Amino acid sequence: MKTDVLLGLQWGDEGKGKIVDVLTPDYDIVARFQGGPNAGHTLEFEGQKYVLRSIPSGIFQGGKINIIGNGVVLDPALFKAEVEALEASGHDLTQRLYISRKAHLILPTHRLLDAAYEAQKGVGKIGTTGKGIGPAYTDKISRNGLRIGDLDYNFEVKYQAAIARHKTLLRQLNFEYDLAALEKDWLEGIESIKRFKRIDSEHFINKALLEGKNILAEGAQGTMLDIDFGSYPFVTSSNTIAAGACTGLGVAPSKIGEVYGIFKAYCTRVGSGPFPSELLDETGQKMRDIGQEYGSVTGRPRRCGWIDLVALRYAIQIDGVTHLIMMKSDVLDTFDTIKACVAYEIDGQETEDFPFEINDTVKPVYVELAGWKTDMTKMQSEDEFPEEFNAYLSFLEEVLGVNIKIVSVGPDREQTIIRYKEE
Ligand code: GDP
Ligand code: IMO
């Protein structure tokens, strides 16, 4: 068997959590392969809403195994809070949530360093989620990190050495802090982690594949936030692309199957960084209001704009997307016209290639399409799609070169339309 991958194609928050939950019945195992609690994956069903940060979104669909893979960075304090919230609402996780011993820990001082580096950058700040993601991955790459498996091997000594090193850095950055409260929560979180099965997930996953089990790898963030291919330096610190599932789970490239690429019918971004099709006018505000575009973790308003097909085509190529999934099309239900950015104009020249540098001289070139002006939120099948909506789908499929297999018309699990179109 192969591992299928589901990931975001834009700047995150495309609706990954919802679709992982919808697809989970087809899988035996769901595994997160990168990122950490910078993610906020929202699921809605039976009138309940859940936001997951580190726990995979396959946790609600019966007895499926959910794995936090080696590529993830885990904050014990936030993990504990997440586990407790789920258990309080009646979801027992102990038997079906496993954690890789090679996943790295976010230390309390990583969060402080994240804040310190952002403060130092001033107006040039990245606008991180403040969860210590960058500093935790920095320690991983510089070979100073602590892993879940270290909890069983001389942990106290390793922990104190790391904290001492971080304190020196914080002093150099002139950053004032109070570590005591953070550390207390963190150490309690460590006890919470110890309740769960800690495994060598690469062995577990490869054995499961040999046994014919189906695995879904759940991405966090989005391709345009990838450390290598995103809008650097305004990116996250991990490989969010499909290849990240290989390194983040220990799955060989030849064992990757379908790649589901998720995008919104428009586009959003949180934090700083280029966004050529951003709308700073009332149309952008309308998208924000109808789409409730506020961060699921930080509550920050998301920047909104038209769909960017230059960036999307780039993402599809790098990820090797085999199926597209379009989310939040209902948000555009009342729009008279819809625009799609098909090229960028840079210094008077049009390009369809995603450029190295995106600055203020990059201007979006739009195609305008008719809106469908129909409430789609209660639709059950593609037979009900209005003509203009079908035209939008065909236009996107033509430009992107991949079929749109799923259309989401609302946040609930049920508001999902699978299209059985021939490839
Ligand atoms: P993720 O990080 O990719 O899992 O996405 P988020 O959960 O951060 O953001 C997606 C938001 O859109 C959440 O509030 C979802 O409940 C909501 N959502 C998902 N799909 C749809 C949809 O088709 N229509 C609408 N209106 N909302 C949706
Ligand atoms: P999900 O999985 C949207 C953004 C931050 C910031 C940049 C770096 O819910 O789609 P970081 O804390 O990772 O160092 O921040 O990346 N960012 C996200 N934006 N959705 C996310 O996750 C994000 N995770 C990080 O806003 O611009």
Ligand code: MG
């Ligand atoms: Mg999110």
